Amino acid sequence: MNNDLDKVLAEIDAGLDDSVARLCDLIRIPSxxxxxxxxxxxxxxxxxxxxxxxxxxFDASVRPTERHPMVVGHDRSGTGPHVLFYGHxxxxxxxxxxxxxxxxxxxxxxxxxxxxxxxxxxxASDDKGQLLTFVEACRAWKKVTGKLPIQVSMxxxxxxxxxSPSLAPFLEKTADELVADTILVCDTDMWNRDIPAITTMLRxxxxxxxxxxxxxxxxxxxMFGNAARNALQVMTDVLASVRAPDGSVTLDGFYDxxxxxxxxxxxxxxxxPFDQAGFLSDIGLSVPAGEEGRTVLEQVWARPSYEIHGVxxxxxxxxxxxxxxxxxxxxxxxxxxxxxxxxxxxxxxRAHVQSxxxxxxxxxxxxxxGSPATVMPxxxxxxxxxxxxxxxxxxxxxxxxxxxxxxxxxxxxKRRLGMDALLVGFARFDNRVHSPNEKYDLSSYHKGIRxxxxxxxxxxxxx
Amino acid sequence: MNNDLDKVLAEIDAGLDDSVARLCDLIRIPSxxxxxxxxxxxxxxxxxxxxxxxxxxFDASVRPTERHPMVVGHDRSGTGPHVLFYGHxxxxxxxxxxxxxxxxxxxxxxxxxxxxxxxxxxxASDDKGQLLTFVEACRAWKKVTGKLPIQVSMxxxxxxxxxSPSLAPFLEKTADELVADTILVCDTDMWNRDIPAITTMLRxxxxxxxxxxxxxxxxxxxMFGNAARNALQVMTDVLASVRAPDGSVTLDGFYDxxxxxxxxxxxxxxxxPFDQAGFLSDIGLSVPAGEEGRTVLEQVWARPSYEIHGVxxxxxxxxxxxxxxxxxxxxxxxxxxxxxxxxxxxxxxRAHVQSxxxxxxxxxxxxxxGSPATVMPxxxxxxxxxxxxxxxxxxxxxxxxxxxxxxxxxxxxKRRLGMDALLVGFARFDNRVHSPNEKYDLSSYHKGIRxxxxxxxxxxxxx
Numbered sequence: 001m002n003n004d005l006d007k008v009l010a011e012i013d014a015g016l017d018d019s020v021a022r023l024c025d026l027i028r029i030p031s032x033x034x035x036x037x038x039x040x041x042x043x044x045x046x047x048x049x050x051x052x053x054x055x056x057x058f059d060a061s062v063r064p065t066e067r068h069p070m071v072v073g074h075d076r077s078g079t080g081p082h083v084l085f086y087g088h089x090x091x092x093x094x095x096x097x098x099x100x101x102x103x104x105x106x107x108x109x110x111x112x113x114x115x116x117x118x119x120x121x122x123x124a125s126d127d128k129g130q131l132l133t134f135v136e137a138c139r140a141w142k143k144v145t146g147k148l149p150i151q152v153s154m155x156x157x158x159x160x161x162x163x164s165p166s167l168a169p170f171l172e173k174t175a176d177e178l179v180a181d182t183i184l185v186c187d188t189d190m191w192n193r194d195i196p197a198i199t200t201m202l203r204x205x206x207x208x209x210x211x212x213x214x215x216x217x218x219x220x221x222x223m224f225g226n227a228a229r230n231a232l233q234v235m236t237d238v239l240a241s242v243r244a245p246d247g248s249v250t251l252d253g254f255y256d257x258x259x260x261x262x263x264x265x266x267x268x269x270x271x272x273p274f275d276q277a278g279f280l281s282d283i284g285l286s287v288p289a290g291e292e293g294r295t296v297l298e299q300v301w302a303r304p305s306y307e308i309h310g311v312x313x314x315x316x317x318x319x320x321x322x323x324x325x326x327x328x329x330x331x332x333x334x335x336x337x338x339x340x341x342x343x344x345x346x347x348x349x350r351a352h353v354q355s356x357x358x359x360x361x362x363x364x365x366x367x368x369x370g371s372p373a374t375v376m377p378x379x380x381x382x383x384x385x386x387x388x389x390x391x392x393x394x395x396x397x398x399x400x401x402x403x404x405x406x407x408x409x410x411x412x413x414k415r416r417l418g419m420d421a422l423l424v425g426f427a428r429f430d431n432r433v434h435s436p437n438e439k440y441d442l443s444s445y446h447k448g449i450r451x452x453x454x455x456x457x458x459x460x461x462x463x
Numbered sequence: 464m465n466n467d468l469d470k471v472l473a474e475i476d477a478g479l480d481d482s483v484a485r486l487c488d489l490i491r492i493p494s495x496x497x498x499x500x501x502x503x504x505x506x507x508x509x510x511x512x513x514x515x516x517x518x519x520x521f522d523a524s525v526r527p528t529e530r531h532p533m534v535v536g537h538d539r540s541g542t543g544p545h546v547l548f549y550g551h552x553x554x555x556x557x558x559x560x561x562x563x564x565x566x567x568x569x570x571x572x573x574x575x576x577x578x579x580x581x582x583x584x585x586x587a588s589d590d591k592g593q594l595l596t597f598v599e600a601c602r603a604w605k606k607v608t609g610k611l612p613i614q615v616s617m618x619x620x621x622x623x624x625x626x627s628p629s630l631a632p633f634l635e636k637t638a639d640e641l642v643a644d645t646i647l648v649c650d651t652d653m654w655n656r657d658i659p660a661i662t663t664m665l666r667x668x669x670x671x672x673x674x675x676x677x678x679x680x681x682x683x684x685x686m687f688g689n690a691a692r693n694a695l696q697v698m699t700d701v702l703a704s705v706r707a708p709d710g711s712v713t714l715d716g717f718y719d720x721x722x723x724x725x726x727x728x729x730x731x732x733x734x735x736p737f738d739q740a741g742f743l744s745d746i747g748l749s750v751p752a753g754e755e756g757r758t759v760l761e762q763v764w765a766r767p768s769y770e771i772h773g774v775x776x777x778x779x780x781x782x783x784x785x786x787x788x789x790x791x792x793x794x795x796x797x798x799x800x801x802x803x804x805x806x807x808x809x810x811x812x813r814a815h816v817q818s819x820x821x822x823x824x825x826x827x828x829x830x831x832x833g834s835p836a837t838v839m840p841x842x843x844x845x846x847x848x849x850x851x852x853x854x855x856x857x858x859x860x861x862x863x864x865x866x867x868x869x870x871x872x873x874x875x876x877k878r879r880l881g882m883d884a885l886l887v888g889f890a891r892f893d894n895r896v897h898s899p900n901e902k903y904d905l906s907s908y909h910k911g912i913r914x915x916x917x918x919x920x921x922x923x924x925x926x
Contacts, residue, residue: 215746216746219897221772222666222668226766226798232774239695284823289693290690296690311779312775313774316775320672320796322796325772331778405683434681434786435682
């Protein structure tokens, strides 16, 4: 088996250029899930993945949903444990386009001073590049040994960036087909460029859109200014009131059930290298914006947060217009940690807004997904096997980390199938995920593929 | 003279249809001053007015400026006092277009249940309709008597809606030509549909645009949420902090020098009919939004105010994007009363914003005009003559009113030529000025023309 593994790793090294070419093909499909204009592209991306899996000998197919399709594939050529690998082929919108140095959907390879190469494109990291690290590892095993070390199924969705509306109903229908010993996910970060990480804590998410209406039309501030309610003034008052000066969230009961970080995790975080100042300076900042007295790692991984993602209202064109706007809209979200219930937080937010609304104003809410936080057990066999495989590839202790991001599917799988997930990701903090000039390091892609090849071998070993 | 006046009033009644046709011609020129795409239309509107005045025997011409031209005309056929009539031919943008019931620049006559007719179009009231009431009154006098009762000059500008940037330099150049005994302006409201008003108090205006930057790019709230500063959160905090819960403005020294309403004005306001509830319900509101303990009339006419005219930042498209925006922009203004200095208020606002900005954020300010409030002396002869003429036309006491709007030119004229202005307007509160479906009542136009004909006759009488 180790002999096979060496051949597989050699095959991965020899085939890297082809692996990159396949990633570029997938990136060129602009599968932006939030934009109806790209629905057809989501279909194309799903078919592309199903064809790839079929080519590897998987029993694979595109499964339609109400919106963007799922891709499911199975390979039972191996024995022993059965894993379900999850990834998503949809990407965030590329705007603002003018801030990109190259076409977001034409992958550009940019050589770096340190010898590494950046694959620059929307989705290069999140999640097309990460997703293919696992597919390419399976390809190498199949090519070298004709089979996989264990039983492997894959599930790819096209709605992760829009809070996975079709996932729950799909799992209802296909639970028996998808149940496995564990879920593998590749949508997370490394600790740093040298230390890989297995993520065991993920924050949940509650998204809300609100439109506030004051009065029945826009007004002239000369004639009505002061006496007439201004929808933007109500909106800014409401949005600002959700966050206290110390960075905490003011919603009733928001922190009920929120616990402190487990000691063993806190200890490893203290032990592992993390440059708090560098983390902020890399994004042009210097002052942690979250709760006072919390480290940056706690703020982004272990504490709930409130963010305003978009606000629009009134006259925003060139020049100046002394208008009192009748309407204002905003999109906000809350990142949740273990112990917080998404629907309770949503209800608390709506109650907070209603309580601050003047009686002659109204508000319309539109929910945008809700998922609880997910926490993995630290004592599982597969976790230990995966940590060992990563140590072999990277030559050092792998981190047991948290992540600020949400992967709603995990909550669904836990709830519906009782499955825990193993989150092994090779992205880096500076990948500009969801931002202009998103990139994935060639070394992340290459060693990511090699790491999965090793993990598959490790899972084939007796516990 | 009274015999002449009767003939002039009869001529006005007989020629009303032609007067309306001329107003429609002017409205059809979309002279939107804030939009560079309409610069040519502003030129056309100026030429149209100069041609009209020349047709009446005025020595009239279009005078170029750095942006939109002025129109100046003189008629010295009369004797006695010399008045300078001021109006503006530029209009506000028509957006949001989808809220108009008809083409904003194709005047539509809509018959009302009460027998009146609404002339619906952008600029129908502000200020094309009001401006022409004076021109048409002069036309009638000329047609009936071949001359005007007094000496008349006119000045029309095309930058009133963008804070009159060219006015000061133009007045510098043409002071000798424009100086007169008083300025007449028709850009204000009636007290109600039966009681005309002469406006003696106008608020000033300070406009500011600000762009806040936090971080060097948009970020993913999953990875950075909580620790990374959110430009929209800083913006909403800053904008909300300028207004106290009681509706007052929190800027340092904002109310220094602001005095209470003169007793005689307060008494007339209390005596004249004003339906506070109706004023608000007409615009779909019920709660006065300004300083607690102040009447609606005080709030809109006699107290300074703060308004947010536009805010934009982050992801505002369809769907949802968990982005932490690096930039947010807003346009705000302050309406000023007597005793407040525009540049002091601007400086106080900028200092307030700077003081609340996290040290790793930055802000860029763009000024949008600044003008002090204007207050007219209540003891002038021409004011009494005009009040008498209005009483004759409308059959009742005319109101001595205030207005929340700004007419920056008045401050310039007072400062540069020492001239006070007489503000006689025939607009109504419900004209939807600056809003979709702006309208001017045919009766405002008709009786407005008649009122000016009477005022010109009154000015010809010995003091």
